[in-house]
Amino acid sequence: MSDGPTYGFDTLQIHAGSRPDPATGARQTPIYQTTGYVFRDADHAAALFNLQEVGFIYSRLTNPTVAVLQERIATLEGGAGAVCCSSGHAAQIMALFPLMAPGMNVVASTRLYGGTVTQFGQTIKRFGWSAKFVDFDDLDAVKAAIDDNTRAVFCEAVANPGGYITDLDAISAISDAAGLPLIVDNTSATPYLCRPIEHGATLVVHSTTKYLTGNGTVTGGCVVDSGKFDWSASDKFPSLSAPEPAYHGLKFHETFGNLAFTFHSIAIGLRDLGMTMNPQGAHYTLLGIETLSLRMDRHVENAVKIANWLEKDPRVDYVTYAGLPSSPYYDRVAKICPKGAGALFTFAVKGGYESCMKLVDSLEIFSHVANLGDTRSLIIHSASTTHRQLTAEQQKAAGAAPNVVRVSIGIEDANDLIADLDQALAKATA
The missing domain is CATH 3.90.1150.10 (Aspartate Aminotransferase, domain 1)
Incomplete structure (x- = not known):
């Protein structure tokens, strides 16, 4: 869609990211069921692998069907970019991955899906990360839990299972004052009911398995990047602000600006973690979002x-x-x-x-x-x-x-x- 008019939600949920297929004119987004993509020539391939040009390399990283879904969700959430992956739990790891390091912690709400409590309370310890669980209605407790090793604040907009609503404005004020990104799981609300970025969220995660797909057919996850966080304001986030050895010293934030997190999540997160969303799953979710x-x-x-x-x-x-x-x-x-x-x-x-x-x-x-x-x-x-x-x-x-x-x-x-x-x-x- 063009950048001219400002479209309403009902229009964007059908059209955002979607264009008629240039090869066939197909109006519905095709399922690009392919693993690889033919490069124009050797220079084109080199430019893609060196992050000098945007395009399709291999479906572990990027896929045209998944790309449409990423653009649609990012648009509905009001974000700069998005990365889709294999499940909501994968999205949570993808969100933390560029931010954390051994010895670092995330301050998380006690009101979370049980699987998330287990993932944060037990599984991430194997990475050397840890979580501090706090009642997010107690703002003083949230402030007190943040220390020099905290790298993110995490909550659900509408918490599973109780349907509790988090005061995102108050929590984002705390995370902003600490110079930390706020990650909000918006699965239960969807961008139709809640837009966490408008309340100060840095990243929004989804289990697209749920309301976005809406028909219980496929699992999936998504991380939406607000594009508003200054990753270079401190030395806390070297993955995004410091030279990246795998790309000859490229600095993601310096090079990609407000899309630094998105590019890092594709070029390193999906490359090395491999939590890829399959194109048929993306197709089902695109159909679901239309309604x-x-x-x-x-x-x-x-x-x-x-x-x-x-x-x-x-x-x-x-x-x-x-x-x-x-x-x-x-x-x-x-x-x-x-x-x-x-x-x-x-x-x-x-x-x-x-x-x-x-x-x-x-x-x-x-x-x-x-x-x-x-x-x-x-x-x-x-x-x-x-x-x-x-x-x-x-x-x-x-x-x-x-x-x-x-x-x-x-x-x-x-x-x-x-x-x-x-x-x-x-x-x-x-």
């Missing part, structure tokens, strides 16, 4: 109706949906997620752990699935599944206590979903 706004409006509409019904039900102890006036995060919705609080939340079932298990087994429309963001409504008992590896204290801090189930509200008829929950709660609490 993102339509789906998210329905997700939110259904979630509001169902959360209100659950909150009034005597078999339910509490509901964590931020779209309810009773939620302590309700006032943040208008500021952080002006089009709605999403469709992911938890509710506590009277009867505790056993009642939760019975509820999950009694539902008929809701699917018992370890995923979220599908057009279908999904449910899971986090304490026994996605957050099982965590301690009881970590489960509670993450919003995944044993008496709680997580729901991802789909786009079915809301009355049918309420009826399904009603009959399952009757069996679970009998």
